[in-house]
Amino acid sequence: MNWRLSELDRITLISNSDAHSPARMGREANVLDIEPSFYELKDALKQKDSKRLLATIEFFPQEGKYHYDGHRNCNVRFSPKESIAQKNICPVCGRPLTLGVLHRIEKLADRPEGYHPDNAIPYYSIVPLAELIGEAKGMGRDTMGVSRVYESLCNSLGGEFNVLLWAEIGEIAGLAGREIADGIARMRKGQVTVDEGYDGVFGTVSVFSKDAQAEKKNEDDKDHEQLSLF
Numbered sequence: 001m002n003w004r005l006s007e008l009d010r011i012t013l014i015s016n017s018d019a020h021s022p023a024r025m026g027r028e029a030n031v032l033d034i035e036p037s038f039y040e041l042k043d044a045l046k047q048k049d050s051k052r053l054l055a056t057i058e059f060f061p062q063e064g065k066y067h068y069d070g071h072r073n074c075n076v077r078f079s080p081k082e083s084i085a086q087k088n089i090c091p092v093c094g095r096p097l098t099l100g101v102l103h104r105i106e107k108l109a110d111r112p113e114g115y116h117p118d119n120a121i122p123y124y125s126i127v128p129l130a131e132l133i134g135e136a137k138g139m140g141r142d143t144m145g146v147s148r149v150y151e152s153l154c155n156s157l158g159g160e161f162n163v164l165l166w167a168e169i170g171e172i173a174g175l176a177g178r179e180i181a182d183g184i185a186r187m188r189k190g191q192v193t194v195d196e197g198y199d200g201v202f203g204t205v206s207v208f209s210k211d212a213q214a215e216k217k218n219e220d221d222k223d224h225e226q227l228s229l230f
């Protein structure tokens with residue numbers, strides 16, 4: 001989104017989580033290859049040096065509570081283009097829509113969607129591992145079942161970022177099962193299903209497509225039917 005504003009080209013964009021509880025800290029990050037010193041850090045950022053600042057790691061912006069436009073009470077969620085077509089007026093209540101971040105980008109941008117500046121530092125988009133495990137297992141992210149798998153993966157493979165971004169998919173499957181491994185593989189390829197946040201409602205990013213979820217539910221239902229025969 002930032003890459004669409006040419007005036008930001010001279011800025012080094014970094015990514016830091018603003019989460020407020022210990023378990024959610026450090027979930028967005030900057031990948032650096034430097035001597036661990038303040039001078040090196042300062043210089044790498046100042047020079048916007050892609051040999052030293054290798055990448056940033058971040059959540060999908062669509063999860064934000066004000067990404068798209070809309071009215072939560074009217075159940076109206078619009079992309080900026082849809083809002084503009086409606087003159088930014090809610091078709092349900094007739095009042096002005098709450099405009100989101102993407103709308104602001106659309107207003108300020110001097111480049112088309114998807115533009116990639118030459119000197120841009122790449123980024124990884126991630127989904128929190130506990131949420132991904134919870135989705136795969138059909139459990140809440142703060143449950144014991146999820147935290148057991150989470151701890152086992154992170155302890156064996158060297159931390160959440162390693163699990164999400166770099167560990168062998170086969171190794172993840174061996175520790176946590178094929179479903180979670182497939183979810184991580186899909187996330188790495190950006191194969192996610194997104195429901196954008198709007199007007200104070202959090203967006204959701206799912207690594208399991210709606211089709212895959214329906215298929216899984218059918219299989220689960222079949223398993224239940226089979227069990228109930230005995």
Ligand SMILES: [Zn+2]
Pocket residue numbers: 071073074076090091092093094095
């Ligand atoms: Zn409305």
